[in-house]
Amino acid sequence: xxxxxxxxxxxxIEKRQSVAFWCxxxxxxxxxxxxxxxxxxxxxxxIQFQNNGVVDDSQLPKDxxxxxxxxxxxxxxxxxxxxxxxxxxxxxxxGSAGTTYTGELFFGEGSRLTVL
Amino acid sequence: xxxxxxxxxxxxxxxxxNLTINCTSSKTLYGLYWYKQKxxxxxxxxxxxxxxxxxxxxxxxxxxxxxxxxxxSLHITASQPSHAGIYLCGADLGNDMRFGAGTRLTVKP
Numbered sequence: 001x002x003x004x005x006x007x008x009x010x011x012x013i014e015k016r017q018s019v020a021f022w023c024x025x026x027x028x029x030x031x032x033x034x035x036x037x038x039x040x041x042x043x044x045x046x047i048q049f050q051n052n053g054v055v056d057d058s059q060l061p062k063d064x065x066x067x068x069x070x071x072x073x074x075x076x077x078x079x080x081x082x083x084x085x086x087x088x089x090x091x092x093x094x095g096s097a098g099t100t101y102t103g104e105l106f107f108g109e110g111s112r113l114t115v116l
Numbered sequence: 117x118x119x120x121x122x123x124x125x126x127x128x129x130x131x132x133x134n135l136t137i138n139c140t141s142s143k144t145l146y147g148l149y150w151y152k153q154k155x156x157x158x159x160x161x162x163x164x165x166x167x168x169x170x171x172x173x174x175x176x177x178x179x180x181x182x183x184x185x186x187x188x189s190l191h192i193t194a195s196q197p198s199h200a201g202i203y204l205c206g207a208d209l210g211n212d213m214r215f216g217a218g219t220r221l222t223v224k225p
Binding site (some may be wrong): 004033035040041042043044045048055056091093104105106107108109110112 | 120122156157158159160161164204212213214215216217218
């Protein structure tokens with residue numbers, strides 16, 4: 001079974017530029033999460049999707065961050081314009097209805113963003 | 117997340133020694149999850165605890181959830197270099213999964 005795929009693995013941009021991250025969850029997983037992990041901290045939830053609907057985006061800075069999951073499969077997270085404090089690893093995770101009850105989310109390897 | 121406090125922040129132990137990591141919430145948890153993260157990689161699920169007083173073990177790792185479902189401990193017996201990494205507790209707070217700041221474990225050979 002293929003795992004959660006994320007790209008790019010690394011991205012370096014200057015402040016005020018834009019960036020987009022892509023995530024392809026495990027096939028059949030209805031739930032998809034984007035987390036932001038700043039160095040030395042735990043992952044912070046940005047947005048949760050259930051199929052193509054948003055379940056929770058209360059911590060997403062909507063003035064600069066956007067995310068979509070149009071067909072209920074893969075997802076894109078965009079930052080525009082980027083700020084220095086956006087430097088972090090962006091983790092995508094997915095889970096199925098069954099794993100929601102076991103707590104097992106499957107994580108990708110993350111996309112590391114450096115904003116200069 | 118301020119909703120979950122982990123201690124200690126970092127831990128250095130000699131190979132073969134036992135260790136304990138704690139996770140505390142100010143709220144009653146629907147579920148408490150333990151994950152492990154190696155540098156530059158995603159999180160790997162270890163185990164989940166739901167019931168007050170529940171205890172689970174996997175190989176040399178044991179996790180417990182207290183009766184009030186507000187505190188959990190992760191205990192590693194006879195640590196090995198392969199146990200090194202960042203241990204994160206996560207909690208189901210109703211709608212989604214939130215994480216603590218993590219405990220960085222170093223195991224010296």
